[in-house]
Amino acid sequence: MGYAGEEVSLAIKRYGVDIPIDILIDSIDAVRHSEAPSDGDMGDPYNSLTFKKKGLNESLKNTRQIKFPKRKHIDLEEDFYETNRRVKLKGSMSSGLVGFGVPGHHVDRCRKLKDFSQGLPYFYFENVYITPKGVWEEISRFFHNIEPEFVDSKFFSISSRKRGYVHNMPIDNRVQLYPLPPMTIKEAFPEKQKFWPSWDERTKLNCINTVAASAPLCLRLRDIVNLCNGQPTPEERDMVLLQCKKWNLVWANPDQLAPLEPHEMELVLGYDKDHTRVCGRTERIRSLGNAFQVETVGYHLSVLKPLYPKGIKVLSLFSGIGGAEVALHCLGIPLNYVVSTEICKVNRLILRSWWEKTHQKGKLIEVGDVKNLTKERLDEMINSIGGFDLIIGGSPCNNLTGSNRCTRHGLAGEQSSLFYEFPRIVKYVRGTMRSKLA
DNA sequence: AGTAGAATGAAGAGTGAG
DNA sequence: CTCACTCTTCATTCTACT
Numbered sequence: 001m002g003y004a005g006e007e008v009s010l011a012i013k014r015y016g017v018d019i020p021i022d023i024l025i026d027s028i029d030a031v032r033h034s035e036a037p038s039d040g041d042m043g044d045p046y047n048s049l050t051f052k053k054k055g056l057n058e059s060l061k062n063t064r065q066i067k068f069p070k071r072k073h074i075d076l077e078e079d080f081y082e083t084n085r086r087v088k089l090k091g092s093m094s095s096g097l098v099g100f101g102v103p104g105h106h107v108d109r110c111r112k113l114k115d116f117s118q119g120l121p122y123f124y125f126e127n128v129y130i131t132p133k134g135v136w137e138e139i140s141r142f143f144h145n146i147e148p149e150f151v152d153s154k155f156f157s158i159s160s161r162k163r164g165y166v167h168n169m170p171i172d173n174r175v176q177l178y179p180l181p182p183m184t185i186k187e188a189f190p191e192k193q194k195f196w197p198s199w200d201e202r203t204k205l206n207c208i209n210t211v212a213a214s215a216p217l218c219l220r221l222r223d224i225v226n227l228c229n230g231q232p233t234p235e236e237r238d239m240v241l242l243q244c245k246k247w248n249l250v251w252a253n254p255d256q257l258a259p260l261e262p263h264e265m266e267l268v269l270g271y272d273k274d275h276t277r278v279c280g281r282t283e284r285i286r287s288l289g290n291a292f293q294v295e296t297v298g299y300h301l302s303v304l305k306p307l308y309p310k311g312i313k314v315l316s317l318f319s320g321i322g323g324a325e326v327a328l329h330c331l332g333i334p335l336n337y338v339v340s341t342e343i344c345k346v347n348r349l350i351l352r353s354w355w356e357k358t359h360q361k362g363k364l365i366e367v368g369d370v371k372n373l374t375k376e377r378l379d380e381m382i383n384s385i386g387g388f389d390l391i392i393g394g395s396p397c398n399n400l401t402g403s404n405r406c407t408r409h410g411l412a413g414e415q416s417s418l419f420y421e422f423p424r425i426v427k428y429v430r431g432t433m434r435s436k437l438a
Numbered sequence: 439a440g441t442a443g444a445a446t447g448a449a450g451a452g453t454g455a456g
Numbered sequence: 457c458t459c460a461c462t463c464t465t466c467a468t469t470c471t472a473c474t
Contacts, residue, residue, distance in 0.1 A: 282441080
């Protein structure tokens with residue numbers, strides 16, 4: 001087929017001997033089509049996948065620097081100026097990542113997907129926006145170079161959550177989930193307003209993470225505020241506000257800052273209160289920090305509602321606490337089948353618990369580790385269920401996010417390399433379903 | 439042994455002056 | 457355009473407990 005033995009053996013080494021032939025070809029082509037470094041030294045084409053053991057700085061230096069079309073950041077301030085006679089919005093949350101449009105700020109844009117990315121089933125992939133250089137270019141390559149949709153969930157909730165989504169769904173006629181969630185801190189936590197000092201002018205929170213601020217930090221901050229009788233010097237104020245933003249603190253009592261409680265995180269992320277109640281506080285915070293923002297995902301998935309009035313068959317990868325399932329349920333799309341891969345036992349318990357709590361009529365099939373989805377297992381699923389309508393999930397971000405100080409190794413990282421399972425499965429399911437149709 | 443809490447920066451994006 | 461600067465980030469590892 002015109003491939004060098006070296007190319008083939010490298011790909012097989014990466015994906016294992018079981019790799020389907022079409023995926024093998026695709027992966028080799030993907031490497032070929034990537035831009036060569038300017039010094040002309042291609043080196044190991046899978047270099048970015050093999051520097052696991054190297055130091056962080058060295059690893060990042062070796063990642064390919066590919067220019068991605070810069071269209072992801074839209075300055076809404078300008079639009080707002082156009083239509084609102086230049087109302088001054090300086091300093092407000094008026095600009096940000098809006099993808100192919102967010103409620104109230106529709107971007108005049110259409111996209112044409114190539115033939116091979118259209119058709120069923122739909123797929124929807126999610127991960128963090130800020131990654132080591134080259135990661136989103138790599139991700140996009142494994143999804144037919146579909147342009148990612150970068151969106152900040154601050155347009156859907158009170159907290160920021162910058163994420164990228166690669167999907168092949170229509171982008172017209174999206175609708176928001178109902179009821180509409182609170183959009184400011186004040187609306188979300190009215191009971192806290194009496195403790196909120198005027199010099200803390202935040203209206204939105206930063207990203208919800210997997211760990212909360214320590215109690216000693218909050219106590220130190222209280223001492224500072226107490227000692228100045230609520231009238232901090234500019235320096236003290238800046239210091240307190242810096243910690244507030246860094247740890248996403250809220251004023252829980254007079255002069256007392258505190259991290260969000262799990263049930264408050266649930267509210268902000270669009271889940272029912274006590275969605276994660278089945279486990280301990282630390283576990284809840286960890287799982288919620290890794291979860292979808294339901295209103296954001298629901299907005300994207302809303303286009304499926306008229307397409308599947310009788311229900312949907314979902315292959316849910318890296319399900320976590322079930323953000324995709326919750327969003328589809330909130331849209332009123334019956335979940336006829338959900339095949340879920342989730343390695344964490346606690347998360348499986350949370351999803352199963354929600355499934356029973358909401359009296360789902362369909363069938364929830366838990367597979368555990370995503371690697372259990374071999375082609376034999378997928379064949380079996382496709383035969384018994386009759387194929388899938390949607391493949392959805394967000395792969396582990398552990399080695400991508402800036403919060404990781406220790407093992408930010410990119411897509412080569414121990415957990416984040418599971419990303420490659422997603423396109424593998426999409427490819428196989430689509431191929432198998434097509435061959436059955438033909 | 440197993441868990442909850444506390445300590446642990448740097449990379450990348452955005453901004454604005456020159 | 458560069459460059460200095462500010463701001464933000466789906467975390468891991470170590471420690472002190474039970």
